[in-house]
Amino acid sequence: MTMSTTIQAVTSPELKKWLDAGEAVLVDVREIVEYKQHHIKGAINLPLSEVSLSHPSMPNHEGKRLVLHCKSGRRSMMACEKVCAEGKEENLYNLTGGIDDWMQNNFPVESDDKKGMPLERQVLLAAGIVVLTGVTLGFVVSSSWFLLSGFAGLGMALAGFTGWCGMAKLLALMPWNK
DSSP states (O other): OOHHHHEEEEOHHHHHHHHTTOOOEEOSSOOHHHHHBBBOOTTTOOGGGGTTTTTOOOOOOTSSSEEEOOOOSSHHHHHHHHHHHHHHOEEEEEEETHHHHHHHHOOBOOSSSOOOHHHHHHHHHHHHHEEEEHHHHHHOOOOOGGGHHHHHHHHHHHHHHOOOOOHHHHTTSGGGGO
């Protein structure tokens, strides 16, 4: 069986019906910081880097649909592909549009009481500061400092291509994100 025939798409309204009827198990593949900010009730958090059917946190989904989701659907599709590579799952779904689409449909989410800057904004702020510092020092001190801006740009481009962001991983470890 090929990956394209195994991974099925599910819309937010359809998933809502499945969850209400107890017909699906939902796994949120976003990072823990994102999950704590808001998540779909009943979703189990299992970050993309850890997704595996054999992972201890993977819920028992026997007889139910296994639905993976993230912010917009890209990371959860990557997670679905990882699960398909294990060759064991046939009842696998990816939430189209992720939690963003879920919230646009005005379906409920649970939130952590802590109000902080979302991780995505922290990454943008940190990357902006690194680029600005590199450019400023490049003009004032030495042209070698322009490499700092180039490094930040390379990191952002790689994050865009792969869905993996080292800066986000690092910022997620900071005490204010615990």
